[in-house]
Amino acid sequence: xxxFQLFAKxxxxxxxxxxxxxxxATQEELTYQMPPREIVDIxxxxxxxxxxxxxxxxxLLVVERPALNSIAELAQPELxxxxxxxxxxxxxxxxxxxxxxxxxxxxxMATLKERPLAGxxxxxxxxxxxxxPDSSNLAFTVTQAxxxxxxxxxxxNGRARRLIGPRLNGAIADPFCQWxxxxxxxxxxxxxxxxxxxxxxxxxxxxxxxxxxxxxxxPVRTFQDLLKDRCDExxxxxxxxxxxxxxxxxxxxxxxxxxxxxxGADPSPDGKYIxxxxxxxxxxxLVPYTEFPQSFEIWNQYGQPIRKLAAIPLAEDVxxxxxxxxTGPRDFAWRCDTPATLFWVEAQDRGDPAREAEVRDKVFCLxxxxxxxxxAGPALRYRLRGISWGTGSLALLTQFWWKxxxxxxxxFEPDALAKPMQEVFAYSSEDRYSDPGRFVTRGNAQGRQVLxxxxxxxxxxxxxxxxxxxxxxxxxxxxxxxxGKTRMWRSAAPYYESPLLLxxxxxxxxxTSREGKKEQPNYFLRNLKSGKLKQVTRFPHPFPALxxxxxxxxxxxxxxxxELSGNLYLxxxxxxxxxxxxxxxxxxxxxxKSRSAAGxxxxxxYRFIRISPYATLLWVTQGYAVFDNPxxxxxxxxxxxxxxxxxxxLVDSARAAVDKLAExxxxxxxRVAIGGHSYGAFMTANxxxxxxxxxxxxxxxxxxxxxxxxxxxQAEERLLWQAPGTYIRMSPFMYAHQVKDPIxxxxxxxxxxxxxxxxQTERFYHERFYHALKGNGxxxxxxxxxxxxxxxxxxxxxxHMLWETWTWLEKFVKNRPPAD
Numbered sequence: 083x084x085x086f087q088l089f090a091k092x093x094x095x096x097x098x099x100x101x102x103x104x105x106x107a108t109q110e111e112l113t114y115q116m117p118p119r120e121i122v123d124i125x126x127x128x129x130x131x132x133x134x135x136x137x138x139x140x141x142l143l144v145v146e147r148p149a150l151n152s153i154a155e156l157a158q159p160e161l162x163x164x165x166x167x168x169x170x171x172x173x174x175x176x177x178x179x180x181x182x183x184x185x186x187x188x189x190x191m192a193t194l195k196e197r198p199l200a201g202x203x204x205x206x207x208x209x210x211x212x213x214x215p216d217s218s219n220l221a222f223t224v225t226q227a228x229x230x231x232x233x234x235x236x237x238x239n240g241r242a243r244r245l246i247g248p249r250l251n252g253a254i255a256d257p258f259c260q261w262x263x264x265x266x267x268x269x270x271x272x273x274x275x276x277x278x279x280x281x282x283x284x285x286x287x288x289x290x291x292x293x294x295x296x297x298x299x300x301p302v303r304t305f306q307d308l309l310k311d312r313c314d315e316x317x318x319x320x321x322x323x324x325x326x327x328x329x330x331x332x333x334x335x336x337x338x339x340x341x342x343x344x345x346g347a348d349p350s351p352d353g354k355y356i357x358x359x360x361x362x363x364x365x366x367x368l369v370p371y372t373e374f375p376q377s378f379e380i381w382n383q384y385g386q387p388i389r390k391l392a393a394i395p396l397a398e399d400v401x402x403x404x405x406x407x408x409t410g411p412r413d414f415a416w417r418c419d420t421p422a423t424l425f426w427v428e429a430q431d432r433g434d435p436a437r438e439a440e441v442r443d444k445v446f447c448l449x450x451x452x453x454x455x456x457x458a459g460p461a462l463r464y465r466l467r468g469i470s471w472g473t474g475s476l477a478l479l480t481q482f483w484w485k486x487x488x489x490x491x492x493x494f495e496p497d498a499l500a501k502p503m504q505e506v507f508a509y510s511s512e513d514r515y516s517d518p519g520r521f522v523t524r525g526n527a528q529g530r531q532v533l534x535x536x537x538x539x540x541x542x543x544x545x546x547x548x549x550x551x552x553x554x555x556x557x558x559x560x561x562x563x564x565x566g567k568t569r570m571w572r573s574a575a576p577y578y579e580s581p582l583l584l585x586x587x588x589x590x591x592x593x594t595s596r597e598g599k600k601e602q603p604n605y606f607l608r609n610l611k612s613g614k615l616k617q618v619t620r621f622p623h624p625f626p627a628l629x630x631x632x633x634x635x636x637x638x639x640x641x642x643x644x645e646l647s648g649n650l651y652l653x654x655x656x657x658x659x660x661x662x663x664x665x666x667x668x669x670x671x672x673x674x675k676s677r678s679a680a681g682x683x684x685x686x687x688y689r690f691i692r693i694s695p696y697a698t699l700l701w702v703t704q705g706y707a708v709f710d711n712p713x714x715x716x717x718x719x720x721x722x723x724x725x726x727x728x729x730x731x732l733v734d735s736a737r738a739a740v741d742k743l744a745e746x747x748x749x750x751x752x753r754v755a756i757g758g759h760s761y762g763a764f765m766t767a768n769x770x771x772x773x774x775x776x777x778x779x780x781x782x783x784x785x786x787x788x789x790x791x792x793x794x795x796q797a798e799e800r801l802l803w804q805a806p807g808t809y810i811r812m813s814p815f816m817y818a819h820q821v822k823d824p825i826x827x828x829x830x831x832x833x834x835x836x837x838x839x840x841x842q843t844e845r846f847y848h849e850r851f852y853h854a855l856k857g858n859g860x861x862x863x864x865x866x867x868x869x870x871x872x873x874x875x876x877x878x879x880x881x882h883m884l885w886e887t888w889t890w891l892e893k894f895v896k897n898r899p900p901a902d
Contacts, residue, residue, distance in 0.1 A: 114153070114878040115885040120627070120703040125150070125695045125881060127624050130603055135593065136217035137525035139191065139585040141237050142605070143211065143220065144619065146185040150695065150877035151177060156869045160832075162307035163318040165370025166254060167834065167871075173273050173321055174230045174252030178832065178871045182207040182225070188240050191585070191607070194618065197240035202233075210257060214265040215529030219331070221259060221268055223250060232259055232270060232329060245333040249273055251324040254345055254361075254371065258324075263353045263528035266331055271324040274341045280320045283313045291367070302368050302398060304791045304837045309367050318365065319343060326356070326385060338385030345376065351528040352421035355388065355450065356381045357414060366396055373397040378414050380424070380452055389452045391424070403799045404484040405435035405465055411446070417496065418471040418530035422450035425459070427466045435485065443481070445469075447499065459499045464490065470521050471496070472533035472541075476562060478506065478521055485799075487511045487675055491518075493562065506565065512679040518567075519545025519558060522584055536587040539563070544581045547572060552635070552686040555580040557592065557610065571610050577601075578688040579608075593618070597690040600629055625693050630654045631702055635687050636709075638742040640734045645681030648712030648739060651691070652748065653702045662750040663707040664896040665743055667776075668698040670762040671714040671732060673724040673797040680715035695880045696759070696873075704888065705896065707748050712739040714765060725798050725808050732765060733773045740775050753777050755895045757887075760784060760838060760872065761796055763827075767814035767846065770821045778824040778894035780887055783838055783872050786846035787815035791837040815846050824861040826890045828883055830870030838872060863890070 116122060126149070134143040160176035161168045167176035174180070186199040186208065199220075202208065207225040214221065217237060224231045229248020235241060245268075252258045255271040262269060291311050309315055322343045328336045343361035350356070362375040378391040397408040407429050417423040425447045431439035443466045445459035464483035471477045474497035481490050489511045492503040509516045522542040523531040535541055540559050547554035556572040570590070573579040577598050582605070585591040590610035597603040602623045607616040623629060634650045648669075656663065674680040693699050698708045714735045718724030724731075736756065743749030756776045758766045763784025770779045788795060788809040792802035802809045810816050829843040847864040865886050867879045874880050 114882045116881055117884040117888045118704065121700050121884055121888070122881060124625055124628070124693055124700060124703070125877070125884070127693075129694070130621055130624055130692075131619075133189075133582075133605055133619070134211060134213070135583050136213050136237065137215055137529065138217040139583060139593070140217060142189040142191060142618065143213075144187040144189050144196075145183050145211070148182050148184040150880060151875050153869065153876040153878040156876045156879075161317060161321065162832075162834075163314055163321070164309050164365065164374070165305060165307050165372065166318075166322075167307060168253045168321050170321065171227060172225055172229050172248070172252070174225060174250070178834070178869070178875060180207075180209060180225070182209050183211070186211075188220075188237050189618070191618070197238075199235055199242055200240050201235075201242040208233075210259065212257070212259070212261060214261050215263055215525065215527060216265040218265060221261065223252070223259065229273070230258075232268070234331060245329055245331070246270075246335060251321075253324075254322040254343065255324060255347065259329075260349070261529055262328070262349055263351060265529075268329050269347060269349050269356065270327050270329050271344055271347065272327050272335075272337075274323060274325045275337075277320075277323075280317060288312070302400075303793050304795075304839075305368075305370055306834050306836060306839070308370065309365055315365050318371070322361065322371070326358075328383075338383070339381055340385070345371070348416060349383075350416055350422040350450075351418065351526075351530050353528075354383050355422050355452075356383065356385075357416065357424065359414070362393075364396065366398055368398050369396075373400075373408070378411070391426075391448075401432075401434040401436065402794060402801060403435045404797070405442075407433040407465065409433045413466065416530070417447070418526070418528075418532050419473055419477075419496075420449070423496075424448045424452075425469070427462075430461075442483075445479070447496070457499055459496075460492070460494050460503050464488065470523060470531075470533050472535065476533065478533065479503065482511065510676065510679065512674055512676060514546070514548035514679070514682050514684070515550075517545060517548060519543035519556065521560070524584070534584060534587060542570075542584055542587065543567070546580075548682065548684070550683050552683055552688070553578070554686070557581050557584070571608070576688055578686045578690075579606075598688055599633060599690065602690055628654075628691065628693065628699070628702070631691055631699070633687070633689075633691055635683075635685065636742060636746070638738055640731075640738040642731075642734065644677055644715060644717065644735075646713045646715075646735060646738055647683060649685065649710045650743075650748065651699055651702050651708040651710065653705050653707070656707075658747045662744070662747060662753075663705070664753040664755075664891070664898075665707045665709055665749040666698055666701050666755050666757060666891065666895075667709040667712060667736075667739060668757050668762070669712050669714050669736075669765060670758055670760075671716055671728075671765050673716045673718070675717070675719060675724075677717050677719060680713075680717050684713065685711075695884075698757070700884065701891070704891075706891065707743070709739060709743060709749070712736075723800070723805070723808070725812060726805075728808075728812050729768060729772050732768060733775070736769050736773065736775055753895050753898050755780060755891055757781070758784075760835065764814070767821070767825065768812070770823050770825055771814045771817040772820065774822060776823055777898050778826070778890060780826045780828070780890060781843075782828045782883070783830060783833055783835070783843075784827075785838045785842045786813065787842060788813045790839070790842065795837055818846065821862075824863075824890070824894045826886060827862065827864045828886065829864075829866055830872060830874060830879075831866050831868050832870060833872050835872035840866060861894070 129147045131146045169176045188197040210223040212221045220235045230250040232245045249272045251271045251273045258271040324344050325341050326339045346359035348357045358379045360377045375396045377393045380388040392411040394410050411426045414426045430441045431437045441461045443462040446456040448456040462481045464481040467480040467482045469479050475495050477496050487510045491507040494503040507518045522534045524534040526532050543558040545556050547556045554573045557570040559568040579594050579596040583593040592608045596606050605618040636650050637647050698710050716724040744751040755778045757780035759782040763781035766779045766781040827843045829840050
């Protein structure tokens, strides 16, 4: 404690000196810059399309990803309210949160004939693609300047038509349009008719903003975009309020129920009822809307209330810990295998993982007509993760306890809840090699996902197949009667092939995505019985100029014996005779409770080399060796906390990586840069503060002062006051004076990620700049990208970020002068 107080006094003196020194900082007036042409061409290249199978597996929707947004689009007005980002013009998600699609094609699985989606406006912003349960139509939205429209397209001919104009409310409800089970109608959230305009915000305040603490323990994690005052409250209520409606395929709109802040509306599988989630006042300035008071109600299909299920209070006092939950009922949903039966879960330990309890969660069920008491279902040792429904005699329940990483899958009989559950699998979530996979589901006639079974009643599992040789995805057949598994198929070298859809279980027809080191991903129909393959798509190589780049998975070990690995890429045509290369190493640390799990092999040596605008692989075009995702495990076994030795383990992992590349003759140990995004940026700053392993660092959108996230961060559950030494030791902000090598700091000015406020980068840069003034040769540069969130979206921003990175690497890494 004395050390902590002495440290605090020194910090106060230092910050006073810093305030006097800051005006000396230089400011650049800079327009958006462009990196080398090779990089621009790769950034602008179209990515690989993806597919969405129809429920009957007869048609594939082939979807092309859009080009990058422009900064003009990203700079459109957006409101940041209660954890949401809302476009006030469209009453939908802000462009920084939206994903639109460029080109859509219907592909017949039997004939492979294609029908393009036709009839759309030019440059239509298409999103929210949803198949009808009978696979005959596709519903989607088109975002216009003044609102969001509902459209539908026929799978038979690809023709699209608008059902309703810009009336959808996409501010909060997710999804804000979904099919009813008859495939002829959709339940939608609309902007209320004749909504009054939002009053302009007065420049004159009516009074102070006051918040009270009444002695209750209420640790709250650091959230972004929260409400700040009464005006924000009114704006949130204005844009989030909606009116439910049923829209048929002729565009007829039937309004149902009353206007409210509807966070969710889910029709029952038979379409006769609607589960409605309503946000209530009082709102909070400490937590996002998901933690506001809310009610769950059952309405009939005409919008008349049938029963109020629960009134849940404001959740500002959820206990600390990743296994903590709010008290009261939560996670309301419909049973997928019955016409209208609800289920939910309630914590039995007041939501507090620190309390001793034999039962943590309990499941409850309530069937139509919803007049009686709920039936108590399975009692759980851990927290409910999810339920896969099959029949009245078979459902699979998954429960999980984060603290120990323990995962359990158990079967139970939904129609006989008094019967005890039977264990199916029990394993550690971080043990990749023991992961049994996930049970396969398939849409039923009502459009609900239920367990897929063959004629004999056997179920199926898809798994990633992690092994010491790399990931080898598999399909297993599971007998629920005896619990036995049979391996039906496993991906084999020299390909990486992953299962997507079991088209016909009894015939063994499987839709897969297949790729190789130099073969771009494409989709295939595989017959598991005959082994025959039928290619369904023929997407071209998206980056022909990089086809000759080789990927090598490198294995090595750090000093404490933990096994490590990373993906190495080398410039085309390079050989050892040319001498060691400058290196860019890009990483992201991960916490583990087991040394053996930390050392397990990740990825596959046979995966296609993917490139995105963010990919570190871009730098092989500029003569750098790229060491991507070298593992940086932070291990704390048993009662040990991983972060108590975070710095030591981090530096040890980094040193092992640098030494390995030098030993291979690939990397010049004096010309290695370290970089990362978010928690990887935090890692980068710590490595520069606590080692001299790197010539320079690149830190994007990070958090550098853990005292600004005092109620936990990443996998750290303890509060600042419970582990002050760990928080301070892990904060590179506190060790800025030890950073001797150049660091480039990049951050989006509109960062929306919890804990990574832009001020984290600004304060760290200013700390760093102060010490640069003291003549130790230290160098730092801070780049703030306007309108960008945690991930960068605009083409101008991404290209400028790459230009900054390129100039930094060229100056401080590739052309670093020889050692004295």
